[in-house]
Amino acid sequence: MKIALLGYGRMGKSIEAIAIQRHHNIVLKISDANSNYDFSDADVAIDFSIPSAAVTNIKKAIDAGIPVVSGTTGWLDQYSEVIEYCKKKDGTFLYASNFSLGVNLFFELNKKLSTLMSGFSEYTTEIEEIHHTQKLDAPSGTAITLAEQIIEQSDYKNWTLDEPKDSELLIEAKRIEGVPGTHEITYNSEIDAISIKHKAHSRQGFAMGAVIAAEWIKDKKGIFNMKDVLNIG
Known part of the structure; x- marks a missing residue:
């Protein structure tokens, strides 16, 4: 080819x-x-x-x-x-x-977990993404996809990089030298936390x-x- x-x-x-x-x-x-x-x-x-x-x-x-x-x-x-x-x-x-094959499987896992969590309002949701310092955009496209999947199954209306207001899903975007890409979704409540994470080892x-x-x-x-x-x- x-x-x-x-x-x-x-x-x-x-x-x-x-x-x-x-x-x-x-x-x-x-x-x-x-x-x-x-x-x-x-x-x-x-x-x-x-x-x-x-x-x-x-x-x-x-x-x-x-x-x-x-x-x-x-x-x-x-x-x-x-x-x-x-x-x-x-x-x-x-x-x-x-x-990435792993990330696309992670997307499916994220959709499943967000569906399961949709009935439990005591949990709040956050996304953290980490990439190398040369990445020009923030948040990553992967983080946006993850956020949109969660929004579709929840009461969140949109995502934000700033301090979240009502109905806003927080994406925390970090840029660290030499990091190929990490994405983590966490559901927090007063008594526990549930999280899923994908970490790339290379490009x-x-x-x-x-x-x-x-x-x-x-x-x-x-x-x-x-x-x-x-x-x-």
Whole structure:
């Protein structure tokens, strides 16, 4: 498979290494949305660019008729626009806030626990996420996904990074040098606490998942997510 890498930072380099291990070819590597690039040799594009470049990169791939997998976060206020654009162009797009197999299983566990806890108002809920200091957005896309899952099953109306008010779910976002990613959900009451936690040991799981998603999406049409790739949930 011939892959175009849209974004060539740490994740882009990790994806390149795993793709080559899996006998794929990297035919294009770009670092910003202002580059003039040609998708004619690519079978699929993988986008891990910066938030300000993501929408432009994704649309360029869709315009070229190339399936695109995106893991860039921090641009989701334009997600609906990109989905409609992809549908209009009869394109192929897969977005995931996290490509790790473990995290996607963690999403399913979070949904199950939030459903179980929905009937117990004596518990308050908090999310803590920790990432490396180079991560540009806060909270992480993974933390937002976890929060949205909890909100759907509870009386919380939205999430906040600040001191929570009524009906607000607190996300505490920390940035620590050298930490690949940790997410923990805690339910606290006066008498006990229940928590679930996912801790990444390296970026390899994210990169592997992105390459597997690209392998899966090649030659398909439509809008997809990692649940489709992994056949879970």
